[in-house]
Amino acid sequence: MKRLKIFYLSLVILALLAAIPSNSFSKEPVTSIRKESTRLFREGMDLYRSGNFEAALMRWEELSSLDPTNRRAKAYIKKAEYRIEKAGRQKGIEKDIAAERKPSKEEEKKVVKEKSWWNPTGWFKKAASKEEPAPAAIVEEDDLDVEEAKVLKAAEVEPSKEIEEVEAPEVEDIIESVELIKSVDEILLEEEEPLEVAISGNRILTLDDCLEIATKNHIPLKTADEQVKLGRMRLREARRALLPTLTVKYDQLEGVISNAEFEGTKYSIEGQQPIYRGGELKYTLKQAKLNHEIARKNRDKIKNDLILKVKDAFYGLLKAKRNIGYQKDVYERVDIIAGIVVKGYEDGVISQLELLDIKSQKNQADFQLLSAEQTTSLAVLALQQAMSVDPGEEFDIAGELAYKKIDIRYDKCLDLAMRHRPDLLISGLLMEYNDYEKRIAFSKGQPHVDLTGSLGRGGEAYTFQHLKFDDEWYVGVKATWPIGGSTGEYSYTKEKLTPSIGTYHGTESLVHSWKFSVLDDLKYFSRRQEADVEYSKSLNELNKTKNQVVMDVRESYFNYKKALVQMDTAISKLRFQEMEVAVLEAKKGMDEATYSELISSYIKMAQEKYSQIQSLTGYYTAIASLNKAIGIDDYFNIE
Numbered sequence: 001m002k003r004l005k006i007f008y009l010s011l012v013i014l015a016l017l018a019a020i021p022s023n024s025f026s027k028e029p030v031t032s033i034r035k036e037s038t039r040l041f042r043e044g045m046d047l048y049r050s051g052n053f054e055a056a057l058m059r060w061e062e063l064s065s066l067d068p069t070n071r072r073a074k075a076y077i078k079k080a081e082y083r084i085e086k087a088g089r090q091k092g093i094e095k096d097i098a099a100e101r102k103p104s105k106e107e108e109k110k111v112v113k114e115k116s117w118w119n120p121t122g123w124f125k126k127a128a129s130k131e132e133p134a135p136a137a138i139v140e141e142d143d144l145d146v147e148e149a150k151v152l153k154a155a156e157v158e159p160s161k162e163i164e165e166v167e168a169p170e171v172e173d174i175i176e177s178v179e180l181i182k183s184v185d186e187i188l189l190e191e192e193e194p195l196e197v198a199i200s201g202n203r204i205l206t207l208d209d210c211l212e213i214a215t216k217n218h219i220p221l222k223t224a225d226e227q228v229k230l231g232r233m234r235l236r237e238a239r240r241a242l243l244p245t246l247t248v249k250y251d252q253l254e255g256v257i258s259n260a261e262f263e264g265t266k267y268s269i270e271g272q273q274p275i276y277r278g279g280e281l282k283y284t285l286k287q288a289k290l291n292h293e294i295a296r297k298n299r300d301k302i303k304n305d306l307i308l309k310v311k312d313a314f315y316g317l318l319k320a321k322r323n324i325g326y327q328k329d330v331y332e333r334v335d336i337i338a339g340i341v342v343k344g345y346e347d348g349v350i351s352q353l354e355l356l357d358i359k360s361q362k363n364q365a366d367f368q369l370l371s372a373e374q375t376t377s378l379a380v381l382a383l384q385q386a387m388s389v390d391p392g393e394e395f396d397i398a399g400e401l402a403y404k405k406i407d408i409r410y411d412k413c414l415d416l417a418m419r420h421r422p423d424l425l426i427s428g429l430l431m432e433y434n435d436y437e438k439r440i441a442f443s444k445g446q447p448h449v450d451l452t453g454s455l456g457r458g459g460e461a462y463t464f465q466h467l468k469f470d471d472e473w474y475v476g477v478k479a480t481w482p483i484g485g486s487t488g489e490y491s492y493t494k495e496k497l498t499p500s501i502g503t504y505h506g507t508e509s510l511v512h513s514w515k516f517s518v519l520d521d522l523k524y525f526s527r528r529q530e531a532d533v534e535y536s537k538s539l540n541e542l543n544k545t546k547n548q549v550v551m552d553v554r555e556s557y558f559n560y561k562k563a564l565v566q567m568d569t570a571i572s573k574l575r576f577q578e579m580e581v582a583v584l585e586a587k588k589g590m591d592e593a594t595y596s597e598l599i600s601s602y603i604k605m606a607q608e609k610y611s612q613i614q615s616l617t618g619y620y621t622a623i624a625s626l627n628k629a630i631g632i633d634d635y636f637n638i639e
Helices: 002-018 027-050 053-066 071-099 105-114 123-128 135-154 171-191 207-217 219-240 280-346 352-387 410-420 422-443 523-589 595-630
Strands: 203-205 245-257 260-276 395-397 448-462 470-483 486-497 507-517
Touching: 027 053, 027 071, 053 071, 203 207, 207 280, 207 352, 219 280, 245 448, 260 470, 280 352, 280 395, 280 422, 280 595, 352 595, 410 422, 410 523, 410 595, 422 523, 523 595
Parallel strands: 203 395
Antiparallel strands: 245 260, 260 448, 448 470, 470 486, 486 507
């Protein structure tokens, strides 16, 4: 909407300029170029939407040569080139698969009779290409999605730079230009997908995208922001309490005395300044600063917890999606072998026991694929809940996990946690806060001295007389001193009052006042006792938090070390299983292994692949947990 408003305003200005006769405008060439650019851009978009990327690329390249400053054309050229490259790679994959076609029925029968009709290295790939691309193609598609997201992001044009400069158009072209910009803006709205709190469309989200969405949607984090704001307000109130209080006062008098009406007016400014409060105001200010800092650290704690939760869910979904690929691979292989075994059984070359074993393994592969799909749906739900988005939101994730070892020392982690862990900092601040609460409670039993004063003017007179104003003021000192639950008060006041009705001169006075309230402040003792209790509780909580931090750091560090061992073990076991599969495939080619043994090796290899990705995601989760334990997000970064 902002771009449309800017452009409409530009069109009005340009229309006015077009009505001004000037020889400096070369209108016809500019209008012709603009119309040609519009035509080429529209044709390119129509071809792009229909899937004809080569023709769209030609249109936009022609537009770029016609108008080299057109940034939108350059952006869409990149997108078209990527689409063409992606389609070419897909065609190459399909071509390779088609080249490895399945043997004819006559060849199959011939091979069955000779009992050498199994080609472990080529036959499976040929048969797998009959229905869907091989699993390698599936993995490649996932990689293409990641690359596409990068290209699309790189091809985005900043909205503030998308409206290009236009020379003064003809007045009769304004309506056409308005229609054009509406059309182009609709295209931009379709192509651009800004990150919002809600996920729009079937977006591909990276880990950073998920964290940003979760941060915007997390209600406890919003509440923590409000608490930080409240802390700033209370800090401002504490600072204000150190300054004098001022009151503006205005009185309007009317009355009757001795059957004669009179009136009067008084206005003044009154003030009060604390002189001594036993340190109460100073401690209250320091306490307000601590309260603000506690709110900030609490926000950091909530954010750290949220980051770990989102990362854990994100890595879990990556693991589940990868496992689906592994299980699909096994299922397709088992399905092909099962078909071959059934055919062999019908031809009398496969035993019934082998057939039943293969059927059992096929059911197992089917069950594992179904379980992987259900696990993926649960992982999606967990990530949606972590990001606080509606379960109906559709999105996909993109991310690559690389195994990179980093050197981490336990003593360094513990030192960092003691200095940066929000939980520990909050406990320390709370103990200091309650220490100031003890001092405030004690200061309430100290003498309080305030300076008071007022300055103004006033006057009274009969209604038939002229109202004459005179100065009016007072200054005084007020002191209170709690004594054993009672309170003694003393005040000294010197004042000057304006003349009232019936008098000709004002009065000046000096007043000394004493007052003693018996047992009116017994809550002083309970307040001090409560402050002592809260301080002891905060000290105990600090010790508990220290122990918990040490435990968290140690547990996270051991999980990190365990993840390293598990990762190395998983890599070794996967390599061994891959070699075993290769050996069994070779043996099967020489008819020295059974189909059930081969399928068992495929299932074990899928399990080892899953164990490897599980160990890898566990390694990433352990690093994220270690970062949370020390209180610094991404301190140990392996991405």
